[in-house]
Amino acid sequence: MVIGRVVGNIVATIKHELYQGSKILLVQPLATDRKTAMGNTMVAVDTVGAGIGEMVMVATEGKAASEIIGVPRGPIRSIIVGILDGVSQQS
């Protein structure tokens, strides 16, 4: 799983049936300082009620995604699985 910040949300009327009814957010992965952006922006399905500006953890593997949202394997990969309250790390 990766740490990222929710930076936006997406409205999409036409989407694959596995995404129907899902809240779809944009997540920017963060560097180890958890302030600067690092890597490619992700589109992720929200399962925990995250909102813009929040720091989240994202599972990025299809098997995990299908288990978490309880659907058969399909074209879904990134799932927001937690909102982070804090992170401590030795420097």
Place this chain on the structure above:
Amino acid sequence: MRLGIVTGKIWATRKDASLDGIKLYVLQPLDYLLAPQGSSLIAIDAIGAGEGDTVFWVGGGDATLAFDGRTIASDASIVGIVDSVHTEPDVM
């Protein structure tokens, strides 16, 4: 999954049988400000996207599962057409 914009179309007569009848597009990945991010790639269309559409797409092994009950020889599949993106200034 990632954001992208459909920038072109691909024709290929001789290809893997699983790709028969499936549209192939050139896709430029985008960041959350809708600026290009990374190299463009070829993606199959699973939902009826068209040139110029902003889309979201899935990469890797899960892209092979975009069509029900079939395994497609693809590592990038367009799975949604984006109507709008909402972000906030200084969110990062």
